[in-house]
Amino acid sequence: MINKALEDYTAEDLLILLNENVDAIVMVDTTDKKYRAITRKNIFVDLLDETGDYDDLIQKLWFHLDNSQEEITEDYKAFIAYYGEFKGKYSRRLKVFLEGNTAPYVIQMNVYPIEGTDKYVFAMDVLDDEEVVEDIMTTRKVNTIQNTYLFSMFVDLVKDSTSSISVTEISEDTIKSSIKYSQWRLMTVNMIWPDDQEQFLKLTDPEYLRANLDQGHTNTFDCMMKNLEGTYIWVKLIFSRVQTLSDKDFKFVFMVQDINDDVMERMATLKKYEELVLVDPLTGLFNHGGIKTEIQNAINIYQNGGDTISLMMIDLDNFKKINDNYGHSVGDATLKALADMLKSFAQDKHASVGRWGGEEFVTVLSGVSDDEALEYAEDLRKTVAAADFGEAGHITCSVGISQLGDDDSFDDLFNRMDKAMYSSKTAGRNRVTVL
Numbered sequence: 157m158i159n160k161a162l163e164d165y166t167a168e169d170l171l172i173l174l175n176e177n178v179d180a181i182v183m184v185d186t187t188d189k190k191y192r193a194i195t196r197k198n199i200f201v202d203l204l205d206e207t208g209d210y211d212d213l214i215q216k217l218w219f220h221l222d223n224s225q226e227e228i229t230e231d232y233k234a235f236i237a238y239y240g241e242f243k244g245k246y247s248r249r250l251k252v253f254l255e256g257n258t259a260p261y262v263i264q265m266n267v268y269p270i271e272g273t274d275k276y277v278f279a280m281d282v283l284d285d286e287e288v289v290e291d292i293m294t295t296r297k298v299n300t301i302q303n304t305y306l307f308s309m310f311v312d313l314v315k316d317s318t319s320s321i322s323v324t325e326i327s328e329d330t331i332k333s334s335i336k337y338s339q340w341r342l343m344t345v346n347m348i349w350p351d352d353q354e355q356f357l358k359l360t361d362p363e364y365l366r367a368n369l370d371q372g373h374t375n376t377f378d379c380m381m382k383n384l385e386g387t388y389i390w391v392k393l394i395f396s397r398v399q400t401l402s403d404k405d406f407k408f409v410f411m412v413q414d415i416n417d418d419v420m421e422r423m424a425t426l427k428k429y430e431e432l433v434l435v436d437p438l439t440g441l442f443n444h445g446g447i448k449t450e451i452q453n454a455i456n457i458y459q460n461g462g463d464t465i466s467l468m469m470i471d472l473d474n475f476k477k478i479n480d481n482y483g484h485s486v487g488d489a490t491l492k493a494l495a496d497m498l499k500s501f502a503q504d505k506h507a508s509v510g511r512w513g514g515e516e517f518v519t520v521l522s523g524v525s526d527d528e529a530l531e532y533a534e535d536l537r538k539t540v541a542a543a544d545f546g547e548a549g550h551i552t553c554s555v556g557i558s559q560l561g562d563d564d565s566f567d568d569l570f571n572r573m574d575k576a577m578y579s580s581k582t583a584g585r586n587r588v589t590v591l
Contacts, residue, residue, distance in 0.1 A: 174279075179263075182278040184210055186240065191278075197262050198282050202254050214240045217265065218250050231346055237439045238335035242267050242276060249283070306391065306412045311337050313406035314364045332547040336344035337362070342414065349380035349388055351427060356393070359552065365395065372399040378415065390419035423551035436511040439495035440487060440553055447510020447518050452566055454508075454520050463506070463522040467569055469577040470536070473585040474554045475515040482547050494540065501536050503511065518573075526590065529557050533588045552586035 158169050175181065180200035184191045189210045196204055203216060214236050220227055246267040251260035261282055309321040316336045341360050346358045357494050358364060358376050369375055374396040375406045380388045398407040414550040434446035442450060454465045472494065479487040491511075498509045498517055506522040521529055533555045540553045556577025576591040583589070 178279050179282055180204065180278070180280040182213070182280070183242075184213070184276040184278060186274045186276070199252070199254055200280065200282075203252060210240055211236050217252060217263075218248075220253070228384040229382065230385055231382060231386070234343055235335070236499050238339075239547050241334045242269050243334065244269065244563065308409065308411040309340075311408040311410055313337065313365060313408070314404075316362075345384040352379035355379070359393070359395070362406075365397070365408065369395065369397045369408075371403070373397055378419070383413065389414065389416040391415060433590070439492055439511050441495050441499070441517070442508060442510030444511070444513055447508065447512065447520070450508040450510065450520050451518070451570070454522055455560060455564075455566060455569070457522075458560055464524065465523055465569075466521040466526070467558055467560070468519040468521065468529065468533055469512065469556045469573050469575045470494075470517045470519065471554050471577055471581070472515040473554055473581075475551075478548045478551070486547045490545050490551065493545055494553075495544070497539060497543065498536070501532070501539075504520075505532070526559055530558065530588065530590055533557055537586065537588055554580035554585050555588040556580055557588065557590045 158165070158173060160169070165193070175195055178195060179198040180193060181195040182191050182204065190207065191210050191213050192207045193200070193204050196206070204213070216226070219233070219236055226285055229401075248265055249470065250263050250265055252263055253260050263280050264283055266279045268279070269275075270277065307322065310319045311317070312319075316338050316342055318337050321335075341357070345353050345356055355377065356379065359375060365375075374394060376395075377393045379391065380391065381391045381393075383389050392413040393412055394409075394413060395412040396409045396411075398405070398409060399409060415563075434442060434449070436443040436446075440575050441447075451467065454462075457463065458465050472490070475487065475490075478490055494517070495509075495511070498519065498520070501507075502509050502519060508520045510518050512518045521532065524532070537553060537555055541550065545551055556573050556575065556579065558569055558572040558576055572591050576589040579589040579591070580587045
């Protein structure tokens, strides 16, 4: 340790002191994409090799999930090279992990480009505990406000440039990057859900933004996007044109907001309302409207070259006696039991089951022949007749079947099936009729 009067220190002394006190000094050659550690102390002995690949260094330092040593998905690693370019002096705090450690180390990194070359000097220090606490407290307020924003950046379409990039899943700090907007756009589309990629390219096209977004106005687009862990989540893409003094400026703020929890909650709510509209509350099967929609959808599919359709109506025999003799609670329990049986039969088939009304149920069978539909109905009829329905005892059902013809409408098919079911009733019940 050099200890002199202030006026006696030389430049050489300061270089020695820096080498003694800075935890890591690293030289980087961006042309060869290599680095060399001149000095390694503290955690950097384990964190850095003496020499290595520059992209690997960037990934170790900040291209991992914030507060985690987990690597980002391969798609996002394509951006690493752009984050290692510096046009001037640069400083930031980073959280890094040693292998096997669950808690991060906070380091201060300073980058010094060597003028006239493609080389940089990295000087890095591990912060002590008090500095780490201060850093956490300083950023906590920002995180509270911005924790739903996964990504943000500034875009200048005239210069085809991006700047002030912030990826909050990696770090709360902004990143200096020289990536062009046109490059960023064509790389980012790979993270968008395939069905939404065409729309993403349209809405982010420079000419579209120039023509459709006035100063001070914002466009948004909800889609699914891959996060850094490789999982698709719902996000809101936000493009806001900056208000400037010139109409010839085309500067934007672009943000990606995490809306996944809200969308999932909304979808769950919509699903509940959908069930209220389409599901019979007693049996849990499709209600009248729901099964009618299923029949019409199946007909539309068939008419466009899809599978054959067989329609089947199942009616409990003498059901009124059950309600009269045992009460409606036993009648409801009987309908529920039959509904469970119908669901079980349809489970491994391309079939939809619904309650048409009262004790009448309808099953739509797709992709089966007349003989297969008849076999299905006979097995069901025998199973119902053999079952014990509790207080209602043993009951039977009558079944009518009809297969859709090329020229049939909904009414043609339904009326033929309905007629077949009544033929089973008039012929003595507990039987299957095909028309």
